[in-house]
Amino acid sequence: MVREISVGNVVFGGNRPLVLIAGPCAIEDEALTLRIAAFLKExxxxxxxxxxxxASYDKANRTSVTSFRGPGMTEGLRILAKVKAEFDLPLISDIHDISQIAPAAEVLDIIQIPAFLSRQTDLLVAAGESGKIINVKKGQFLAPWDMKNAVGKIESTGNDRILLTERGASFGYNNLVVDMRSLVIMRETGCPVIFDATHAVQLPGGAGTASSGQRQYVGALSRAAVAIGIDGLFWEVHENPDKALCDGPNSLPLQDLKGMLQDILAIDAIAKGHNGN
Known part of the structure; x- marks a missing residue:
């Protein structure tokens, strides 16, 4: 049985209804971040x-050295703290090295380990020692059953508040594919499982000096994953994805979210036997 993990009034796991993790890929500015948070809250x-x-305060693994990375940790955490204060929302963002954990933990409710760092033992252990909920994104290079090792590293600290996220596996050059079996396999660890549908349609480095993406497939993959019985769905969203400074090609426009979520929540209720309640 998948354990329940609570953050504020949000609960992942068990047989609870789906949780949405959403926001812009990177913090572009305070005003845009607050507008997106307000829209998502409503x-x-x-x-x-x-x-x-x-929302990420620093995107450390961008394709090009000139790619936009965000405002940095100090300013980014200030903006995220304002989101929490104004909208009473739990927060998640990435950390990239051990030095970021302590300041991030003062603001974030969930610390996220990026996919490329999902094997980094010292980082996983230090994150676990923070006592925060830890969301580990499965590396594009890892089999789903390998994630039990990442779980074991964090659990060695006595922290079992762990989420696992599927975001696709490398499939040749500049392409990802989602093995839906991984959602089932990772849930066998007892950890709630999230499906990152927007990164799953990313084409890493597909635009030469930036990643490309195929947002037209986000809805189909999301519906398929929810039908399996996942615990959360991860979407990067933007007011105008074509002008986003990070991951625009695989981000969803805000105006598309309501219809997509209504369909997905109906599937989630059937998958979990909630009968719409």
């Missing part, structure tokens, strides 16, 4: 779905 309240707000 929408998820209307639909009765739990929300965790996501």
């Amino acid at each position: 929408l998820t309240t209307e639909l009765g779905i739990g929300l965790v707000f996501k």
